[in-house]
Amino acid sequence: PATESKRLRIAMQKSGRLSVDSQALFASCGLKINLREQRLIAHVENMDIDILRVRDDDIPGLVMDGVCDLGIVGENVLEEESLQRKMDNDSFDYTVLKRLDFGGCRLSIAVPQEEDYTGVASLDGKTIATTYPRLLARYLKEQGVNARIVNLKGSVEVAPRAGLADAICDLVSTGATLEANGLKEVDVIYRSKAVLIQRKGLTDSKQLQLINKLMPRINGVMQANE
Template sequence: MSKLKIAIQKSGRLNQDSLQILKDCGISIDNGKDQLKASASNFPLEIFYLRNGDIPQYLKDGVVDIAIIGENVLIEKGEGIAIIEKLGFSKCSVSLAIPNTDKYTGLDYFQNKKIATSYPNTVTNFLKSKNINSQIHIINGSVEIAPNIGLADGICDIVSSGSTLFKNNLKEVEVLLKSEAVLAVSPKISGTLQAILDELQFRIQSVLKGRNSRYVLLNAPNDKLEKIISILPGMRSPTVLPLAEKGWSSVHSVLHKNQFWEVINELKKNGAEGILVCPIEKMVM
């Protein structure tokens, strides 16, 4: 049977998060230490561990069929590669930063200035769209040091917590784009692998829906049941079961995690008691 070839980052946080989502999809990987290639024991999947910056070319050439990769890397190097699923982890931004001591008055700050970056295409396209002319210095490595050694006036790099900028006396001044891990597909993928890809994507979607949702159980007085049900934004409609205590019911529903506190407080105000909130491992729609 043909195997779907997937590339993931060789090391780092994206590597760990990628392996975790595959594990949550029920895929067991026979992975020895320092292996560059491994196979799943219970799913037709072969895993390639690659440098993040090399993955777009492997996708373009059809060496791998799919990849879990940062959206920022695809924007920089992955023209023509389709994204079929945003995965919700490894979120960051690609941003311009300058020394803390400099006063920032807007993008005109960068007019005729030197910018150090590992994302020359992204920076050039962004500045061109804003009619800003800058000199781009390509650096593969610790971009943050460039202003401190006089190599550049500012930098463009990925920003997550901002701690690296802080340590290097820099401040974020412009966000070029927001990024997260995505599932990307080679333009050369074989049609015979589509069924395997569909099954993998279905599993990933079920895991992501579970991660983004919470299962809620609560007790409600019957005379307030209609109002409580109207507050719950659940799936189709909540499950309502009578309790042993007369005049009370148990209500079961699902909430999006971002709606959680707002909805819970509203439920309490309207008489809900004994509210229990549980994580959801997977949710199949």
């Protein structure tokens, strides 16, 4: 029945760099979840919440299409999806409820260590491999650089050695991966953290109440971690 309130659906990364911290955040907000089962949906035992465990790349779309109410995802993935949807004239609306204190990384351009890099203009006419073609294209356009973008879903860091590209644009945290592949970071184009987002048009009063209960807890947990 239409009057019956739906459970709040939160999307999180199933396994990867954001999943442990996302789980820990939920736990410290008092959500009792049994995540040991390899299930897509985990029911929160003590609140009207379901946790959806998916690939991080699917989270922006699930929230923007209104399939999930909340989601935790990296700003890099969120912004890339937004740019893509703008181009495709698809809906790309969402609200950021909180910028979180994990998942920090930067999206950077890197070139072979022996390369003489004198600034972004030296990428003119070059080929750059990346998993983030829209973010890279936006940056290159802002900088007035004309380069060819090769879209790779993985193994971006081996592209120069494999002769597929002159440079790469990839996520960096410690820099160890770049170093191990004979590359040097030359330009940071985007700084990212995990964010908690909410879909547009969420009006169910029970669900809104639940979010209003969660937010102070999230803020409290983050303050305690500072």
